[in-house]
Amino acid sequence: MKNFKYILFVASALSLTSCESLLDEDPQYTINTKVQFSSVENAQKALLGCYGYMTADNAYGQAWQEVTIGYSSMGWVQTASSSTDKLASLDGDPTEQINSMAWKGMYKVIGEANAFIANIEVSSLSDEAKTRMEAEARFLRALAYYNLAVAYGDLPLKTTPSAHDGVAVPRSPKAEVFEQVRLDWEYAFTHLPEKNDDGYATKWAAKAYLGKLYHTLACQGDNAAWGKAKACFDEVYGKYTLESKFGDLFVDNVKGAKESIFQVNFVLAGATTRNRASWLVAPSGSCNGQAFDRIRASKALHDYFIATYPEDPRFEISYFSKWRAYGGVGTGVKPQVEPIPTARDSGYAYPYFTYTKRGEAKPAGWKNVKQYVGRLPYEKFANPASPSMKELLEIIGDTATDYQRGLQAFILNTTTKPSTNTRSWPYFKKPFDPNQSGNNSHKNLILYRYADMLLMMADVYNEMDQKGKAIDLVDEVLARARRSGAKPAVQPAKWSTDLSKEQVREKIFFERIFEGIGEPEMYQKMRLRGTEMLKKVLELNNNHGIILESVAKNPSRNGNWGERIFNKANLNDADFLKKNLLLPIPKDEIDTNSSIDFTDNNFGY
Template sequence: MKLIKYIFVLGIVSVGLSSCEDWLDEDPKYSVDNTVVFDSQETAKQALDACYGYLTTQDCFGQGVYEMSVGGSGLSWSQTNGGEPDRYASLNATPAGDAVLWAWRGLYKAIQECNTFIVNMNKGSLSAELKENYTAQASFIRGLCYYYLAMMWGDVPLRTEPSAHDGISEPKSPFTDVVEQIFTDWKYAYDYLPEDGTHTDGYIDKMGVAAYLAKLNWILSCNPDLAEHKSDYLNDAKYWCDIVYGKYSLQPRYADLFVNHVQDSPESIFQLNFTTSSDYSWNRLNWIFAADNASQGTAYQRIRSSKAFHDLFRGTYPGDPRYDATFLTRWYDVKKGSSYHLVSDSVYTYPYKSYKSKSTSRVADAVAYIPYDQVADATNPTVEELTTLQEQFYTLNTATGEKKVIDLVGQFATSVGDHAGWPLWKKQIDFNCQAQQSNNNIILYRYADFLLLMADVYNELNETGKAIGLVNEVLSRARTSVTPAAAQPADFPGNLTKDELRDKIFYERLFELAAEPEMYIDIRRGGTKTLKMALEIVNRHAITYEHSEGEKQKQNPDQRFRDRYFGADATFCGKVTDENFLKKNLHLPIPHSELSSNDGMSAADQNYGY
């Protein structure tokens, strides 16, 4: 199949530009007569490509939306330096934050473009079939943007007509009204996309829309505020799930989902494609997730995994092949070229620490690590266990007999003034990145996600045995991602109860889909209950508590490299006890710029707690 890269054709589908930012501030319109644009299939397709292309800008999934979804999820870490990443990683995002604004603005820019496209496409003279096809695709994109807006912000302005700068006044619409618009757009897309449409990477097809309708009904069934309609949502979700099931398949090797130029993956339901040849279609995720010496590009290691989630994953499934595709914990310094030394030029992060072992004849490099197989609970090593186990890692001066223990507690449970205490999120690291631009494509929705949500639907409908089988399809692929097949993750046993399976699916989705585009949404889908479940992964982690609230940390309150302890007092209870904190963090703040420029909204319309 042909891989589509969204490259904006400036002379046809956009206004004259002086810079990327100026362009993004313009209302979507066309530089030639609309009749000309929409009377030609070629130029109409270029206009449709621009609708898709808005999803790939830096404001949207090229950085802003993805950054807020993963960075603000509650399971990521960033420097505690008072900057914006510190605030959203601390679940204290501010309305003035750049990334919050980028995400909001990027989604609404794509909506504006789709609104204009839909109106003008239907005024043109092209065939009814082509009009329906192209309008269906633009409707899907608009619905997708409102899906992210509704799930991340709640009540938001609902704009379905082209707008100009002097007519942007629009009050917030209730969440349920926004959801109804998503249903309208996606049902139209499903009805009017051709039955025989073939899946082409970069464009949505009929089955892809059906999969999104399954997801929307499922996520609404999880929403405690809509509990009276739960049964209806579940049955509708099952209807769409049954249509989609078997129409896709799992990528045989899990790690191959996150490589350069993923195309024709059997697992891709919908993906976005990027190119470094465009000044507007930017994938800056390597810049956000990689360390500067981990790839050829320029990177900032702005967002990392928390130690707590890393240990939950590694301790739950030791040897899981997904681990090495999810976390980067050691790598060669690529900027040193081929003259590296195996250990001394390698970079190590949690749960590893490199050191020099002294002898009378030479200096040999060695690596200390957390011995997970020697602790009582591999998902949660304690400070006391680290203190004991670090005795096995030491330097020895053979001339004097002096033995110096490597301080694992000091490295991982107190501030050491660097990034080494946290692993990198690996999935969006592009080892061939140039400068800040990556060529990596992003799968927004994949079949494993679908299978896990389908399992949740069947479980809630009391078909727990069927649900276990669906989960086990995902677990089996994980094990067979390597040769010989791994022992973990083991299949779920067939005797799980409905309640047990519900909780296990929640955590399994975290493991399978960690650091992917809907991390923020997934964690909050069940309201404060599921958000609490995720944050208590952090709060019950002993090393995290010590690093955040321990006595040594209290003596250095301004350290830039600390962990976070969420929504509880300073005692180590492992719980999130502040219900207001949880309620606030169900949604992101509405950007100040929206409240100040939109006459239909005021400061009173800001989301709860901000």
């Protein structure tokens, strides 16, 4: 089996020369090109290198996940007045380095694919072998260009190795980039096998991505693309099935998932190609490896999910705010403090807190008094999506009960100043690996799931005035969610057919976000429908009662641990919304590509 192997060939198959530009990715093979492409086996090693660069730190190994989740507006990062803080605060500029890493990571894949295609086409291999391997390389090139075009808009478009046309490449219109993506995925659909091992391109993956491409074009204004997306999705429908349980998609080294349209696989010990997402999201003291918790989850989306779908089993799989305490890197779970497991053996974050009861004696044989766990009382809020400080203060009252005292300490540092500390935000659970080794996770990463295709397919049917079919398609995803807990759940309930077309459109938009929380593409999904829907997302944050109170009482944001209100609460600013539909072209690229200058960046940068 090839599973989990392709990243092993990155270092051994290719040796890259230094680059003056981020686009200068012209690989020089460790043996000469004629020998490298003299046999199918040798050429396959070079192709595996193309796959492997998708898993590198600059790509899905870290940067592409960090950018698309952390800078989505619903992923929280420390407010330290850094370039990272500014980009997460939607006030970014081109200097931010993680953004530059992500850009370079995708162009690395493109450069490797371009070189591979150029060499395989002139090799002496059989036409069948050349065509199949070229189709795989073009599939990967299309995915990298699609990712970049959706996130950055107009791009330098290169389809030949750097040595053939230099590295000073101007930006091409996004429409031209998408056309190259279409051509590559069409070629891949024609020439790839119907089935392959996990982590490798297939015919139906290419067709599903074509549907995704047309759905993107349609959402961005190409009305003719709705029908094209429908044709693609109709062909793929039934070629995959949903996993029985939502949580089975996010286990260690997931493989053989019926729902996986395309995924990238990692090895645990890889020096340059590894999954470092858990390291980014893990709370301190929550795992066996390094835990930097650089990315947290926004309260706003967390609470909106609770308000929309109370008791949805997906919630506990998407977020976590409770974890078993670990002693440190490589030390394993901390020993129990008391004769039985207690709250002192664990860590807690929003919306959970711990408290003790006044006057309660230590249980016999215990070292400490008992510690209790409380939770924000969502059932008492008029709008659980936005708990207000007024409601919380009314619940706290005169702090007559121990729970109320604990709640007060959790929400307020003093009677007037909201609490801002390392536990003030929940965490994304899907990338989390409590058994990670150092900063390397055991988890593979599904990039495109059948569930998301069904939701996009529903969006297409709704736009083509088949609302009933759209609701049925959505309910395939919701029904799986209802089955994903320990026992069948009522939520998320099937949508009413009384909803209008416009209401279904908005609900599908947010359903894709709920289903994909903590997975790559959070950034893109929130911007797919333009400024109108992006504004609705940002309003969740700017209207959240605890966030509003925190910013009002702590405008300096208390060092690293403050909250954000986007654009000083002005979401009617059309320029602000337009700017934040795209990421900035990195300064590193502008400095090294003479065909782009600082005036040629995206709007607002």
